Amino acid sequence: MWRQWIPFWHPGLSPHSGDVDLLFTGLLIASALVLALLFFLLALFCARYRAGHQTDRDHRVKKSWHWEVSWTAASFVCFLVLFVWGASVYFQIYRTPADEHDVFVVAKQWMWKTQHPGGQSEIDALHIPVKRPIRLVMASQDVIHSFFIPALRLKHDVVPGRYQDLEIEVDKPGHYHLFCAEYCGTDHSGMIGEIVAMEPADFSNWLTQQAPSSTLASEGGQLFRELGCSGCHGGGSTVRAPPLEGVYGKPVPLSDGTTVIADDKYIRDSILMPRSQVVAGYQPVMPSFEGKVSEDQLLRLVIYIKSLAGHPS
Amino acid sequence: MSEKTYLTTDFTLRSWFLTTDHKRIAILYFASLIFFFFIGGAAAAAIRIELATPQADLVSSDVYNRLFTMHGIIMVWFFLIPSIPNTLGNFIVPLMIGARDLAFPRLNLMSWYIFMLGGCTTLFAIFAGGVDTGWTFYTPFSTLYSNSYVIVAAAGVFIAGFSSILTGLNFIVTIHRLRAPGLTWYRLPLFLWSLYATSVILVLATPVLAITLLLMATERFFGVGIFDPRIGGDPLLFQHLFWFYSHPAVYIMILPGMGVINELISCFSRKEVFGYKFVAWCSLAIAAVGFLVWGHHMFVSGQSLIASLVFSFMSFIVAVPSAIKVFNWTATLHKGSIHFDAPMLYALAFIGLFTIGGLTGLFLACLAFDVHATDTYFVVAHFHYIMVGGMVTAYFGGLHYWWPKITGRLYSEYWARTAAILIFFGFNLTFFPQFILGAEGMPRRYHVYPPVFQVWNVLSSGGAAILAVAYLMPLFYLGYSAFFGKRAPANPWNAPGLEWQTSSPPPEFNFETQPVVTREPYQYNERFDAEPQNA
């Protein structure tokens, strides 16, 4: 493997990290060529034209423009190639296809809390099966964190106030570093964990061993009742609120005439800022749950509503 | 000495602290900057000692976070940004253009007082308990979660910003209006072109920093959410506003260095700078395009992919003029007559280190690799190659070059060369391992780290020890020479620039008679057959 020949470089372990490594190699080679040429010329000129050394100093280059134009053009073309290359890989890395195994990541000072749909939750660790794309839905409880797995050449900030999707995939079983890469306060450097990649069979074993009494969706359903959501959104209630069965992933007409897709972000916003996007035909009567639910609980509610997607409305 | 120099016109304290002489103000700045440099340097030393082992042993996490914040704030705003412009620039600009002073001398003095006020405010914040936000003051950490003197520190930076603006304004107007007769734009030394470009950035970018810090402090003080996501604010807006200043600020920190290098390379090659007009316009191009690239600090922050694409493209574009400059400096050496005096050693070191810094900048401009490398030690190494390897090296080079003009004394060439070489090796040993650390994935601002990273950290800390000694050396031999060195002649390097046409040190109003310029700059071979006479 060519990648092992880069000094001090451990090859990346995901489909995209191969592309990143190739890009890195390309950058290294280009830089090495430029540096070699430059240092060679510097050394050559310094040696040959040192003061006192008798050598030909006549016929200095006076008209310089063709030199200037050629090295400007050469740099520009090189840079353009690198730009296009880097950009195309970048769009691959941050592509997030929909239906995959979702894992929920909540970042808070100073820990990573990860939760599998089955309710298995971990702290500063994440178990995943190999060779299968996993969609992470990440949220931050407080400040900006950054989810960084060096072995996968992958990083994304987790900004409070929004959900961030990120797709990860690991080729080889093993334990890999998970870092917080955005400075987040006192224990920033303690906010590290590990990604445990397992063979699919081992992973399902692990899932069953870890299986809690209830799934995230059912915990969300319990919260839904505890917080009183079901009082209005449940069937047969006196207050008229839009039913939530079968809503997830579908377009929702709003009272201002526009339409939104009921995705994670919309559901989250509707819980926190219920009156900003009111469903057509309903009154803006729902109170805000801002400050009353944590990111963990929010996630469970979103997952619960998502689990209602299959039900007929 | 029969005639009076600017140093001997008056000896009272009042004559120093109420002076409007640009040369004395430059000395005031110089003294303050040495002070700040060593404070920032002390913080760096503590950081490197702490990082020699993976565990926390010297300081606690809270102290560590305050140390790197203090290192960043002091070094960026109280050393690098004012370094060359306010000391060498202040001293040399009027001399180079044949003027008797800057356009607004009282404004110049005021800018020093504002700078000191800002500096003292920041120092107060540091010694009262410190700041732990990092020099970037990212919200919502700085506004809602940090438990430290954020507002005071931001106020210090805010105040110092006005000093930058006034200096930039002064330089722009001076270079436009006070040039000696015959000194057309294409006869200006390239140092002035780059200072002009720097001033444009100072004037147009710094106010945005001021307003950003003001909004941040307002949010923190009144608890109103300007950038607070809980009431609909957007933390990324803060980053956009912050980097609108702080990325161009990087060019504030390198352009003057590039300017100095032009002077050094041509003087010690006894040859005019190759492609003068290209180098001149490249300075302005860097200043202008430098405003279009700030989003490359935010490729993983969640800004839109299209914005990332545009900013990445612009970042590659801005590298073109820098590359042109490096090629031109190299071509300048061709068929020159090269002397390896201390300033030239610094200049050669600059070319090498700046090129490495610039090339690794391309790595970071490259979107997909930046996803891996951003916020790791790769970035730390990259910007130290630019700012320390580039700017500080250029600053030392320029300082040695103009030292005879500033003090009227000659320094010890032996010690100067030793220090230059030591700085070069110490620097590379300190920062090259950090590229490897970053490529392996060690995040920046880490107080404790996994033991796999230790080898490179130890190397880096060892290099830092050498670097610390090397940076202390000039303090002694330059300090010694300022009082006991041999008297310098008016033109020790046999250079044609106007600043060498007056005595060393210059009289109070610089020139006895108004100089008139009749030729292009850097006419070394035509006017001077003699080789430079050295100390």
Place this chain on the structure above:
Amino acid sequence: MPESSAFAPQYASIRHRDYTAELGIWVFIATEVLLFGGLILAYFVYRHAFPPGFAAGSRHTEIVIGTANTAVLLTSSFLVAWAVEIFSPATAKIVTWLLIGAACLGLVFIVLKGIEYSKEYDEHLVPGIDFQLAGPKANGVQLFFVLYFVTTAIHALHMLIGICLLLTLAAICRKAPTTRHHTALHSAALYWHFVDVVWIFLFALIYLPGRSTS
């Protein structure tokens, strides 16, 4: 007009000095444009995010006071421009009165602004001190008012500095004005007009949106 007796040694002539000073002021104005530019960017970003909130916030402002203030400031600028135009020893008295008039109009602006602030305080619209507004648009309105207070406060600070400048110049110009004072007045006038231009845009951004809808 009498030339001022001396000029600083870095200048070649009086005209050289004046020309240099004017350039300096223009560079300073460029700086100021970017100072307000940061606020304007924040305004547009949040207006884009919360269109109804910003329209509602705007409707909470006092358009009568805002319009009156704009007229006051435009008139004050006119007086200053007039003073610059006719400046000479013969007209020293009139120039002095024009400047005092302009400064007084500036003070009227500040007083009206103060009245507006106190009204907003009474309506509980001051974020961070007393902000009580609930409902779907609360976030947008709060952001609007944060930016409103920061921007207008910075603008008012500029006004206060300008008023001091104008009054100082009025005091100086009373007796034997020279070319040097003309330069100073010209510079101060440019600054004053700039503060006026900023207000013209703030007026359009703060008071006018959302008036045609409810």
Place this chain on the structure above:
Amino acid sequence: MTDWRPPLPLIGAWLGLLALLALTVTLAYVPLGAGNAVVALTIGTIKAGLVAAIFMELWHRRGLTLVFAGAGLFWLGILLWLGSMDFMTRT
């Protein structure tokens, strides 16, 4: 005794500004949808242009002064354009 009177362009600019002020306030109450913002900013720009050209004497200046006056605006344009690009193109 004519040298104390304001020149006609000044008076014209002043009256024009007040007229534009009245116009913009009136138009703000006319429902134009998104057009309201455009109208308000256009009239604002015309007013600012009047102040700059007449009161600030840019009409009589050329070269460098115009470049400097334009530079601030140009960079403001960069800030607003690139700064809002992210927020306009987010998905």
